[in-house]
Amino acid sequence: MGNSSSSSSRPHQDDSVDFGYLTPQGVYTGSQDWNHAVVTQLICARRLAPFYRPLEDYDDSWTDDQILAARRSPPEPEQSSDSSRAETSQSLPASASFKSHAKRPSTLKDPAKPEAAIYRGAVECPICFLYYPPNINHSRCCDQAICTECFVQIKRSEPTTTHLVSEPAACPYCVQDNFGIVYTPPPWRAGIGQDGSWLDSHKGSSTPETTTPTAPTHKRRQKSFNADSPEVVTIDHIRPDWEAKLAAMQAAVTRRANRRIIMRQVGDRLIPVGITSGRVHALSGEEGGGESSDNNGGSRRSRRRQQHPAGPFEQYLGQDLEELMLMEAMRLSLIEHEEQQRKEAEEKKKKEKDAAGKGLSADHNGSSLGPSTSQATNGAASSPSSPTTSQSSGFLQIRQSSKSRSPSPAARQTTASTSNDLSPPAFSTLSAALSTTSTASAILNSSSDVHPSPSEIAQNASKLAAETESRADATEGQSQAAQEANGSSKVSTPRPVPVHADSSISESTTVIGTEATYEHLPSSPESSQEPLISKKPSATSEDAGEPTEMGSHANTPTTTQ
């Protein structure tokens, strides 16, 4: 490696800090989901070691050229041999992380190779097993070295719908919570933020070694730093969006828990005709995520969330396909059902005409069935193929809570008609409706084939029929009945699922309660409300002697009904 150009990869001082870089040097290939602006700022402020090109290996006896040859090739070009690796410093494409990487050969006679000198006394990062200049980050708790490249990889565990917490990452070395590092910058400065600087004055004339102790040995410090110490950089600093992610996940779960099945009363039956999205628009704007590369899972979520419904149709955009399919299936079954009802009613009318004034029992039947049936027929006739059918006949929205602020269109009409978003619809018929809910969720569970059997629903709704009989004939619009019921009847009926609670309570209860209900949706085949790993008390004692505790035990790895 006689070619001196190999030593010339001096980074432009505008985008390097102490001969290191502001962007990763390709040790990791995964998504860069940390906040780049924050990391850049921390590096410039010398609170976090810059991204140095690591050495594959290191030996104290190496010459500068050997050191530079051992440097890992920059991220972009594929390199096979050592000799060509050196040349990449000149041929680095502009598409690389920053253009000014393009190196210019320094004065050939320049003995000063500060880029090499900084590696004197290189430290091996215990995670990536690569060597870095001795000014490396150290864990705040146990003072272990960690390169910036590895540090930015460590993050909180992503919350999942079954594990709705985001635990702070523990130190990989001593497992202390809230992993953070402390960085002691070298006594000299180069690149961004250099102050007058030896680099300019010494460039090409004398060796930097004379002025700078380039390999300050890291003195083992005695105390550890608190996570909130000003010199500490934690993994949460560089991913400030973790809270937003957690909240997004919680919102998603809440939304699922808040899905309401919209029932329509047709005669003595409750027919599920739709499902609300239960969407919660609590969050807007996401910090940090914007800069990260697009291939991480979080960005999809955030993009989704940023779609605020501006018009009535915007809501459809955010609607789950699953919901739409379900609604369609329900609508079809409703039409079918109405058709049948219409025929039955016609037949009955005929019969009634025939047997006019004959029996009282027939008359009674007619009075309870008649009006609502015709009403349904009207609705179906006016616009059989659109959800707006609902307007004429009215919807019962089950388990509505304040959370579902932008329900599906059908539900919106309901909300409009009841005009009070916050008060739960305390139907006297709630129990009947609820039992239907469980039927409907059974339907949900097998959402591939979603034709609710009317007979089953009817069975469930028989209680409802008994209670509404008196009212059904009188009221044309069900919404009115709903409001009426709101005020008049606070019936405490046995409830199969936690419902009708104040929104504050329901937030915690329904999340759990309905999680179970939806756990067999095709999109979440394995979900389970039980923690997938739970510590067995016995296990701890068993493995008490282990350096790392071994005791966890998968309780219910997969769920069955």
Added chain:
Amino acid sequence: MASISSRRLAKELAEIHSEGCPVGINLVKADDFTCWWFTIEVMGESLYQGDKFTLQFRFDPQYPISSPAVQFVVTEGRQAPIHPHVYSNGHICASILGNEWSPVLSVVAVCVTLQSMLASCKDKQRPVDNDRYVRHAPDNPKKTQFHYDDDTV
């Protein structure tokens, strides 16, 4: 350009070759950087005296940031040890393979830990939910511990 996992595994392998494995642990194969096999046996007094088990490590490109998928081999006439944390399909329920994995741990460190997990066993039995789990278990044991629900939108 080699990924972080192959780079690190190359170094781990070099160390295994130069310094050897701890007693009771032997490298069976490490032909690539995606799947390694080791045999482990418990030395000294234990319920598994004289037994030799085979451990399989599968690595993804994010190793060591992400944990390896470790399980006992139950094919080719090999058996998983009967242990309260080892399912009959070879899956192991150990926190260090799941949420307590640390990138500082190495392949050999995992072997040693599992070796002592066996050594400390006092009751040879399968996990209580073995049958149920094995019936539905995913191929990759890591999927058991980390369930990422896709329905997040």
